[in-house]
Amino acid sequence: MTPxxxxxxxxxxRRYATNIAYVAQQPPATDLAAFASxxxxAAPRYxxxxxxGHEDLETASLHLDEALRATGTDRDVxxxxxxxxxxxxxxxxTQEYRLAAGD
Incomplete structure (x- = not known):
């Protein structure tokens, strides 16, 4: 992806929903709010x-919550x-989680 x-x-x-859904034990999210949820x-399960790395997932969720409320350039950020x-x-x-779970 170019800058x-x-x-x-x-x-x-597309990049992350399937892996996160596996750990959350839910169908893959189809919108940003569900993905943040x-x-x-998933973060405490990891x-x-x-x-x-679970702390970074929690922080990413906070950024997504902010993106849902933001518009324009702020949303992109x-x-x-x-x-x-x-x-x-x-x-x-997720690969490590699957190994730990025996999958």
């Missing part, structure tokens, strides 16, 4: 499994902040 490319709700959901559910926290973590954390 000027617009980050959308759908992009975030699933992050709030923590209970001893997986580092919050989406990018959430993405920057989720990108390096979600896939690896």
């Amino acid at each position: 000027t490319a617009k980050l959308t709700d759908d992009t975030l959901l 699933q992050l709030d559910t 923590e209970e499994a001893g997986i580092n 919050f989406l990018r902040r959430a993405d920057s926290l989720l990108r390096p973590l979600v896939s690896d954390m």
